[in-house]
Amino acid sequence: MLATLSAISESEPFDFDEPQYTVGVVAERVGIPAATLRSWNQRYGVGPREPGPGRQRLYSETDVAIVRRMYELIEQGASPRSAARTAIDSVRPARGDAGALLVAAFDLDVVTAGLLLDRHLRHFGVIDTWDQLVRPAFATIEAQQDRGVDCIDVEHVLSWTVSRALQRRPLAVFDESATSIILACTPRETHTLPLEALRAALGDVGVVAVMLGGDTPRAALLDAVGRARSPVAVMLWSQAAATADTATVAAAAEHAQVLVGGPGWASLPGGVRRLTSLREAVEHFAA
Numbered sequence: 001m002l003a004t005l006s007a008i009s010e011s012e013p014f015d016f017d018e019p020q021y022t023v024g025v026v027a028e029r030v031g032i033p034a035a036t037l038r039s040w041n042q043r044y045g046v047g048p049r050e051p052g053p054g055r056q057r058l059y060s061e062t063d064v065a066i067v068r069r070m071y072e073l074i075e076q077g078a079s080p081r082s083a084a085r086t087a088i089d090s091v092r093p094a095r096g097d098a099g100a101l102l103v104a105a106f107d108l109d110v111v112t113a114g115l116l117l118d119r120h121l122r123h124f125g126v127i128d129t130w131d132q133l134v135r136p137a138f139a140t141i142e143a144q145q146d147r148g149v150d151c152i153d154v155e156h157v158l159s160w161t162v163s164r165a166l167q168r169r170p171l172a173v174f175d176e177s178a179t180s181i182i183l184a185c186t187p188r189e190t191h192t193l194p195l196e197a198l199r200a201a202l203g204d205v206g207v208v209a210v211m212l213g214g215d216t217p218r219a220a221l222l223d224a225v226g227r228a229r230s231p232v233a234v235m236l237w238s239q240a241a242a243t244a245d246t247a248t249v250a251a252a253a254e255h256a257q258v259l260v261g262g263p264g265w266a267s268l269p270g271g272v273r274r275l276t277s278l279r280e281a282v283e284h285f286a287a
Helices: 002-006 022-028 034-044 060-074 080-091 098-106 109-145 153-167 191-203 218-227 244-255 278-286
Strands: 181-185 211-213 230-238 257-261 273-275
Touching: 022 034, 022 060, 034 060, 034 080, 060 080, 098 109, 098 153, 109 153, 109 218, 109 278, 153 181, 153 191, 181 191, 181 218, 191 211, 191 230, 191 278, 211 218, 218 230, 218 244, 230 244, 230 278, 244 257, 257 278, 273 278
Parallel strands: 181 211, 181 230, 230 257, 257 273
Antiparallel strands: none
């Protein structure tokens, strides 16, 4: 890995979590059979968590480091399961390191912030990244603003960077037999980030959702419901009371199951459920 580092330009940070090596290449580099690598991946989660382009499971430099460490521990007498756990814990990134993300955001360093987010997403998934990294970072920025610190620019930079990281997550495979899930903000609502997190988190569990985005007109939402295959479930987001459009909820509920999220809702039509967390939303739609 040192030889690799020496070839990297300081202006172009190297992403150690970028999937790039086939199982055959890693087997040759580490000196163990490819069949052993596949077994470690299936039994102990050592290596790539998800298929890359072409549905191949490509290893990153971080994955290679974990494989090497596991191999060393087994050579020293550890059981494969114990070696895998120790190797993963010694190489993977810190969980919920909002401090590092905030430093990058306040420096307006979108490259470093993006790499931090990508790495956390890859190792811990969308839900943990949202709950333990993204939300705490935004809470700190909001607290700074309440104390009079001018950092709206930082909030926007972080929001854009998180959005980009979530959009880089792989899409789930389309399933014609599954429920059509439509995600949309109410009319005049522009806070799309929670819905982007939900789309990405559903992808983590193999569920496809269609994102309509911010400020979705009622007519456009109903057109999408009519265009989708049945059955249809709609998730509507409202950040503020001014955008909590219950008329849109009622109109969509005539044709689909409707759920809502966000702090804007005070009252809802009968039978409409409000989801209060990303984890709850994923569990509902995955079920």
